[in-house]
Amino acid sequence: MSGAKIILESLLQEGVEAIFGFPGGVILPIYDVLLDSPLKHILVRHEQAAAHAADGYSRASGRVGVCLVTSGPGATNVVTGVATAYMDSIPMVVITGQVPTAMIGNDSFQEADIVGITRPCTKHNYLVKDVKDLAITIKEAFHIAATGRPGPVLVDVPKDVILSETNFHYPENIYMRSYNPTYDGHQGQILKAAKAIVKGKRPVIYAGGGVVNSGASEELIKLAKKVHAPVTTTLLGLGSFPSNSPLSLGMLGMHGAWHTNMAVSHTDLILAVGARFDDRVTGKIEEFAPGALVIHIDIDPSTISKNVRVDIPVVGDARNVLAKLNEVLETLPDQVNLKERRQWIKQIQEWKRAHPLAYEQSDRIIKPQFVVEEISNLTKGEAIITTEVGQSQMWAAQFYQFLRPRTFLSSGGLGTMGYGFPAAMGAQVAFPDKLVIDIAGDGSFQMNLQELATVVQYELPVKVAILNNGCLGMIRQWQELFFACRYSHSELPGTPDFVKLAEAYGAVGLRATKPEEVRPALEKAFSIPKPVIIDFQVDPEECVFPMVPAGAAIKDMILGKPRPAEPKRLLRSVK
Amino acid sequence: MRHTISILVENRFGVLSRVSGLFSGRGFNIESLSVGETLDPTVSRMTVVVQGDDQIVEQIKKQLNKLIDVIKVIDLTGEEFVERELILVKVNAEPSVRAEVLRIADIFRAKVVDVAPKAYTLESTGDESKVMALLELLRPYGIQEVVRTGKVAIARARKVPVEEEKKPAKKPAGKVVGFRE
Numbered sequence: 001m002s003g004a005k006i007i008l009e010s011l012l013q014e015g016v017e018a019i020f021g022f023p024g025g026v027i028l029p030i031y032d033v034l035l036d037s038p039l040k041h042i043l044v045r046h047e048q049a050a051a052h053a054a055d056g057y058s059r060a061s062g063r064v065g066v067c068l069v070t071s072g073p074g075a076t077n078v079v080t081g082v083a084t085a086y087m088d089s090i091p092m093v094v095i096t097g098q099v100p101t102a103m104i105g106n107d108s109f110q111e112a113d114i115v116g117i118t119r120p121c122t123k124h125n126y127l128v129k130d131v132k133d134l135a136i137t138i139k140e141a142f143h144i145a146a147t148g149r150p151g152p153v154l155v156d157v158p159k160d161v162i163l164s165e166t167n168f169h170y171p172e173n174i175y176m177r178s179y180n181p182t183y184d185g186h187q188g189q190i191l192k193a194a195k196a197i198v199k200g201k202r203p204v205i206y207a208g209g210g211v212v213n214s215g216a217s218e219e220l221i222k223l224a225k226k227v228h229a230p231v232t233t234t235l236l237g238l239g240s241f242p243s244n245s246p247l248s249l250g251m252l253g254m255h256g257a258w259h260t261n262m263a264v265s266h267t268d269l270i271l272a273v274g275a276r277f278d279d280r281v282t283g284k285i286e287e288f289a290p291g292a293l294v295i296h297i298d299i300d301p302s303t304i305s306k307n308v309r310v311d312i313p314v315v316g317d318a319r320n321v322l323a324k325l326n327e328v329l330e331t332l333p334d335q336v337n338l339k340e341r342r343q344w345i346k347q348i349q350e351w352k353r354a355h356p357l358a359y360e361q362s363d364r365i366i367k368p369q370f371v372v373e374e375i376s377n378l379t380k381g382e383a384i385i386t387t388e389v390g391q392s393q394m395w396a397a398q399f400y401q402f403l404r405p406r407t408f409l410s411s412g413g414l415g416t417m418g419y420g421f422p423a424a425m426g427a428q429v430a431f432p433d434k435l436v437i438d439i440a441g442d443g444s445f446q447m448n449l450q451e452l453a454t455v456v457q458y459e460l461p462v463k464v465a466i467l468n469n470g471c472l473g474m475i476r477q478w479q480e481l482f483f484a485c486r487y488s489h490s491e492l493p494g495t496p497d498f499v500k501l502a503e504a505y506g507a508v509g510l511r512a513t514k515p516e517e518v519r520p521a522l523e524k525a526f527s528i529p530k531p532v533i534i535d536f537q538v539d540p541e542e543c544v545f546p547m548v549p550a551g552a553a554i555k556d557m558i559l560g561k562p563r564p565a566e567p568k569r570l571l572r573s574v575k
Numbered sequence: 576m577r578h579t580i581s582i583l584v585e586n587r588f589g590v591l592s593r594v595s596g597l598f599s600g601r602g603f604n605i606e607s608l609s610v611g612e613t614l615d616p617t618v619s620r621m622t623v624v625v626q627g628d629d630q631i632v633e634q635i636k637k638q639l640n641k642l643i644d645v646i647k648v649i650d651l652t653g654e655e656f657v658e659r660e661l662i663l664v665k666v667n668a669e670p671s672v673r674a675e676v677l678r679i680a681d682i683f684r685a686k687v688v689d690v691a692p693k694a695y696t697l698e699s700t701g702d703e704s705k706v707m708a709l710l711e712l713l714r715p716y717g718i719q720e721v722v723r724t725g726k727v728a729i730a731r732a733r734k735v736p737v738e739e740e741k742k743p744a745k746k747p748a749g750k751v752v753g754f755r756e
Contacts (some may be wrong), residue, residue: 115589116592119589119592119593120597120600123643124644127588127589144643177646178584178585178644178645178646179643301637301640302634302637302638302640302641305630305633
């Protein structure tokens with residue numbers, strides 16, 4: 001069997017159903033064999049979108065996403081997508097072609113040292129020099145991508161290896177002596193953690209992307225209810241705890257709600273599960289949760305005590321450890337002091353009443369937050385939401401009520417603009433019958449809008465809700481708040497008419513310019529079984545609040561603009 | 576504080592690059608690095624000397640363990656260990672100072688590996704203090720060139736015998752020898 005066939009057969013053995021890719025010189029032999037393969041292949045229009053689509057496919061379904069690109073520019077184009085997956089710990093296997101082994105290092109046509117380039121941003125990578133190692137390398141790649149703390153794995157295959165023939169044998173099991181992640185937490189540590197949780201007077205559970213990756217949502221809900229502790233999630237943890245629960249605090253950190261950040265600043269016990277105390281969450285580390293006892297459950301020992309000193313570390317898989325924790329809590333003699341807990345929850349409710357997540361409503365101009373709220377109301381938390389990066393991302397996180405894990409796909413760690421649309425594509429391929437909505441900004445959407453051709457070709461009825469404010473919103477916000485309104489290159493003249501653009505690609509385009517047009521536009525979009533772009537012309541002066549300024553403690557949030565908004569500083573007028 | 580870390584890695588293409596990339600990517604400072612095969616040709620040993628406080632060194636060890644190709648990370652700093660490096664020094668050896676240079680070499684048991692009318696090349700192995708002392712003493716005579724290897728280190732064997740320890744008569748073929756489990 002040729003190397004090309006071995007690659008495809010190995011993917012089938014791993015249970016892969018769909019791959020995202022773009023052909024090129026060195027991988028033509030693979031594409032030739034692909035024509036006769038049952039594997040579904042989605043041809044994208046830019047390799048970066050192939051990587052983001054594989055990422056979105058993986059986040060939505062929990063399976064390993066796969067993308068296939070050629071050498072040289074094809075490989076360098078996926079680097080952003082691979083780095084995005086690496087920062088957010090998403091299981092993905094990227095297969096890149098490479099020039100023949102004899103020509104490596106010779107500055108050959110379309111050659112790039114992609115293994116060297118992606119060494120810091122992949123969980124692991126391989127250069128396959130012998131076709132006999134190809135099958136086992138792919139098996140190892142999938143194993144590494146999906147186990148422990150997941151991450152992207154890149155397999156670089158030179159053209160002569162693709163063309164060589166050998167016997168195909170896909171190994172049943174592999175054992176890697178240097179790689180053995182710990183899944184079961186240490187019993188003694190779990191007992192210590194359980195006792196601490198019971199004793200805590202004002203606990204907060206801080207859940208991150210690890211809860212989603214591990215499928216630990218049910219155990220988390222059980223735990224929170226058992227110990228009567230409020231739960232806050234990171235951006236990547238949204239959906240792991242239902243937003244409509246009375247114990248839900250929503251997102252914390254730089255753009256978290258007032259009451260959430262206050263709760264975290266006044267807690268005496270933080271139970272961190274599958275989260276990494278990222279700088280967007282902690283703000284000024286020295287003043288993060290002062291005096292709180294920190295319990296950290298994580299599958300990756302290197303995240304524990306990396307930023308925040310941890311008192312009770314538990315290395316293990318979130319679901320396994322939480323299940324054990326729940327069991328142990330049943331057996332403990334001491335019970336939770338319900339009176340103290342209720343007092344704590346009451347205090348949090350007071351904070352919420354003092355400064356709820358709100359925005360200035362208007363019936364004259366569309367507020368971007370209103371669009372997100374309407375989407376949330378209409379879909380009742382059942383849709384899969386992807387976002388781009390910036391203000392649109394933050395409003396989606398704040399105002400959409402997430403009920404289930406794997407319904408919020410967003411680039412958190414790397415913050416990649418242009419992620420949302422191809423990720424929505426990937427999610428739609430994973431779930432053809434679900435409603436998938438990309439909440440985008442006009443800046444971000446233009447980064448990967450060429451994928452409109454892909455969604456039309458494969459009839460993927462993705463909906464894109466563009467919060468069109470004619471500028472790079474988050475940049476504009478920072479310039480307004482911290483650079484005295486000196487708007488340096490944050491305006492976007494020359495943005496196309498999105499309705500005409502959608503129609504040019506063969507999709508459907510809708511527009512809403514007044515608040516009363518928002519709901520009908522959404523309802524219409526959701527009912528059309530085709531890809532739809534909805535251009536919401538929103539207020540360009542809106543800012544995301546609360547906001548923790550860079551370097552400040554998270555309790556020092558800005559709640560509103562410090563001075564009245566400067567009159568007309570932006571080029572574009574609201575049509 | 577200085578830490579000497581011994582790392583057992585898979586002897587695969589690119590491993591050195593991975594480890595040094597990890598250090599540079601995270602801003603850790605490598606003072607010295609040496610690497611070579613062990614008795615098992617599929618396993619290499621890297622000896623790295625790093626400078627940093629306890630928290631940073633903890634992170635370094637954890638990040639090293641995370642690398643797929645790293646089999647085991649041993650921090651020798653807390654234990655008894657033997658450390659050596661090798662140095663080749665080309666030193667001025669004009670007729671007026673030649674005897675003195677030879678005498679210093681003798682005292683340090685350094686070998687003369689090259690002779691020229693105006694220079695001697697000396698080879699010396701030892702721990703850091705011995706090597707530094709030799710260099711200091713040779714400095715007044717005029718050092719032309721110095722080449723140092725990285726440090727290698729090995730843990731000292733247990734001096735007090737443990738009762739149940741039985742040495743097998745012959746190691747089975749293919750087993751990794753010198754691997755502390």
